[in-house]
Amino acid sequence: xxxxxxxxxxxxxxxxxxxxxxxxxxxxxxxxxxxxxxxxxxxxxxxxxxxxxxxxxxxxxxxxxxxxxxxxxxxxxxxxxxxxxxxxxxxxxxxxxxxxxxxxxxxxxxxxxxxxxxxxxxxxxxxxxxxxxxxxxxxxxxxxxxxxxxxxxxxxxxxxxxxxxxxxxxxxxxxxxxxxxxxxxxxxxxxxxxxxxxxxxxxxxxxxxxxxxxxxxxxxxxxxxxxxxxxxxxxxxxxxxxxxxxxxxxxxxxxxxxxxxxxxxxxxxxxxxxxxxxxxxxxxxxxxxxxxxxxxxxxxxxxxxxxxxxxxxxxxxxxxxxxxxxxxxxxxxxxxxxxxxxx
Amino acid sequence: xxxxxxxxxxxxxxxxxxxxxxxxxxxxxxxxxxxxxxxxxxxxxxxxxxxxxxxxxxxxxxxxxxxxxxxxxxxxxxxxxxxxxxxxxxxxxxxxxxxxxxxxxxxxxxxxxxxxxxxxxxxxxxxxxxxxxxxxxxxxxxxxxxxxxxxxxxxxxxxxxxxxxxxxxxxxxxxxxxxxxxxxxxxxxxxxxxxxxxxxxxxxxxxxxxxxxxxxxxxxxxxxxxxxxxxxxxxxxxxxxxxxxxxxxxxxxxxxxxxxxxxxxxxxxxxxxxxxx
Numbered sequence: 001x002x003x004x005x006x007x008x009x010x011x012x013x014x015x016x017x018x019x020x021x022x023x024x025x026x027x028x029x030x031x032x033x034x035x036x037x038x039x040x041x042x043x044x045x046x047x048x049x050x051x052x053x054x055x056x057x058x059x060x061x062x063x064x065x066x067x068x069x070x071x072x073x074x075x076x077x078x079x080x081x082x083x084x085x086x087x088x089x090x091x092x093x094x095x096x097x098x099x100x101x102x103x104x105x106x107x108x109x110x111x112x113x114x115x116x117x118x119x120x121x122x123x124x125x126x127x128x129x130x131x132x133x134x135x136x137x138x139x140x141x142x143x144x145x146x147x148x149x150x151x152x153x154x155x156x157x158x159x160x161x162x163x164x165x166x167x168x169x170x171x172x173x174x175x176x177x178x179x180x181x182x183x184x185x186x187x188x189x190x191x192x193x194x195x196x197x198x199x200x201x202x203x204x205x206x207x208x209x210x211x212x213x214x215x216x217x218x219x220x221x222x223x224x225x226x227x228x229x230x231x232x233x234x235x236x237x238x239x240x241x242x243x244x245x246x247x248x249x250x251x252x253x254x255x256x257x258x259x260x261x262x263x264x265x266x267x268x269x270x271x272x273x274x275x276x277x278x279x280x281x282x283x284x285x286x287x288x289x290x291x292x293x294x295x296x297x298x299x300x301x302x303x304x305x306x307x308x309x310x311x312x313x314x315x316x317x318x319x320x321x322x323x324x325x326x327x328x329x330x331x332x333x334x335x336x337x338x339x340x341x342x343x
Numbered sequence: 344x345x346x347x348x349x350x351x352x353x354x355x356x357x358x359x360x361x362x363x364x365x366x367x368x369x370x371x372x373x374x375x376x377x378x379x380x381x382x383x384x385x386x387x388x389x390x391x392x393x394x395x396x397x398x399x400x401x402x403x404x405x406x407x408x409x410x411x412x413x414x415x416x417x418x419x420x421x422x423x424x425x426x427x428x429x430x431x432x433x434x435x436x437x438x439x440x441x442x443x444x445x446x447x448x449x450x451x452x453x454x455x456x457x458x459x460x461x462x463x464x465x466x467x468x469x470x471x472x473x474x475x476x477x478x479x480x481x482x483x484x485x486x487x488x489x490x491x492x493x494x495x496x497x498x499x500x501x502x503x504x505x506x507x508x509x510x511x512x513x514x515x516x517x518x519x520x521x522x523x524x525x526x527x528x529x530x531x532x533x534x535x536x537x538x539x540x541x542x543x544x545x546x547x548x549x550x551x552x553x554x555x556x557x558x559x560x561x562x563x564x565x566x567x568x569x570x571x572x573x574x575x576x577x578x579x580x581x582x583x584x585x586x587x588x589x590x591x592x593x594x595x596x597x598x599x600x601x602x603x604x605x606x607x608x609x610x611x612x613x614x615x616x617x618x619x620x
Contacts (some may be wrong), residue, residue, distance in 0.1 A: 073534075130419035224461070227451070227454075227455055227458070228455050230447060230455075231442070231455065232438065232441055234436070234441070235408060235437075235438050235443070238407075238431065238435060238436040238437070238438065239431055239435075239456060239458045239459055240428070240430070241458065272525075
C-alpha cells in the first residue's frame, strides 16, 4: 500500500520547518550584509556574536540590524495573526489586511500622529503610545467587520465583502485625516501607510519586542484550542469548546498582534494572507508547527521584501511593504478563484 | 412492588431528569413545561413529526440551548452549573449535519473527541491514545484513519463522526437524526453501531429519529412529542398504537407486529384505503 499523502505531509513537517528557519537565517544575514558597502557574512556573524570590528560594528548594529529585526518581528507578527484568523474562521481568505485590521490601525496611527505632534514634527507624547493607538484601531475595525457579517461570518465570500467594505471606508477616512491634519505629518504618515522598515531605532524595536513576546506566548498557550475550532459550532461545543466566545478571543489577539506589527512598520498587506496559507500547504494542520512556520515564513517575506527594494531602488528608500503588495495581489486572486470553485 | 419503590427504582436508573423544561426561540415557544427521565444504559428515542421540538429537546439536554424555565439534572448535578469541558466529559452529541475541513483525516477528527480530557499541562496521554484506538476499532474506521474526510462515503463519514463522539468517553451519547442522509444499507449499519454503543460500550443513548419504524426497532424507550409537549413515553410494544400514530403524526396507519424482531411495525394507509371516521 502506498503511504497516504497526509501521513507523508505530517512526517516531513519538522524538516520543512527547519528548512524554513534556515532560509530565514540566510535572508536575515544577507539583509544585514547588504548595503552601501557589502560586509562579508562571516564578519556579520562575528559582530552579531559580540566581536568588535572597526567601522563595521556601528554600521551593523545601528543601521543595518534594526531594519532586519523589525522586518522579522512585524512580518512574523502579521503571519501569525493571519494564521489565527484563517484557522478560526475556517476561511483561507481571512487575513488582517483583508479584514480591515491593518486599515483600522493605519487610521488610528495617522490620527495619533496628527493630533499629538508639534510644529517641529516631534511627538508631544511617548512613542510607546503609537502601538496602543494602533491596537485600538485594529480591534475596533475587526469588530465592525464581524458585527456587519454577523452569522454569515463563516462564509468566505460574505466575510471578504464586509471586510473589504470596512477597509475601504477606513482607507478613505485615513486619507481625509491626512489631508485635514497638520501638513508636516503627511509625509511621515504616507511612508507609514505603505509599510517601511528604514529609520527604525532600537527603542521602537524594544517596544515591539516587549509587546510581541507575551502575545506570542499567549498564542502558543491558546493554540491547543485551535483544532476543535476546525469543527462547526455545535460539534465544537459538544467536545467542550465554546466556539463563538473563543473566536472573539482570537479576533482580539490577532488584532493586537497585527497592531503591534504595524505600529512602527506600517500597513504591510498580504503577508498575513500568504504566509499562513503557505505554512499550511507545507506543514499541514499541526497547530504549533504551523504557527512557528507561519512566523518564519512571514518574517522571511518582509526581510526579503526589504532586501529586494534595497537591491532595486537603492539609494532611494522605497517602502518594503510595496513588494508583498505586488506579489500578494495575484496570489489573492488565485485563492479567490480556487475558493469560488469550492463554493 | 409498591408504587413508591417502583418510583425510587426509576429515579435510581434515571441518568437524566428533566423538570418542567420550557424553551423559547425568540418569541416562539418551542418546548412547554416538559418533564422526562432518561434511563441509564438504554436507547431512548425522541420521535415525532417535523417541528415537534425533538431536536430542540436533545440539544437542550446537551445545553446547546438556554431554557426559559425548568431544570435538567445529570444524576444529581444541575447541568447549568457544569463547566463547558466538564459537561463534555459527561454528554457527547453528534449534530445533525456536522462539518469539518475536507482535508482533515479521520484520525485527526477522532482525536478531537479527547479535547475535553486534555489540560494545558497534559496535552496528550496514553489514555487518549487508547480511547481513540478503541473508538476507531469499535466503529470500524481503523483502516480509514489516514483518509481525508472529503474522500469518504456518507456511511464512512458518519462512522468517523460517531468514532469522535465515542472517543469522548461520555456516559451519555446524543445523536441528532444520525441516519438522515444515508441510504438503506448505511442506515442499518449506523443504527447497528448505535445499538453496539449500548450493548458493547454500555453507553446511554438518546436518539432523535423521525422514522417511526426505525425508532420502534432500535429504541428501548420511545418518547413521542407533539407541539413541544410529550404525548406519551414507554416501551415500543406498549406505545405504538394506531390511535397514537394518528395523534402524533396525523397519519392513519395499521400497526402489525414485525415478524422478524417482534417490534411494532407501522404501515401508513393510502388515502383511498382510509376509513372515513
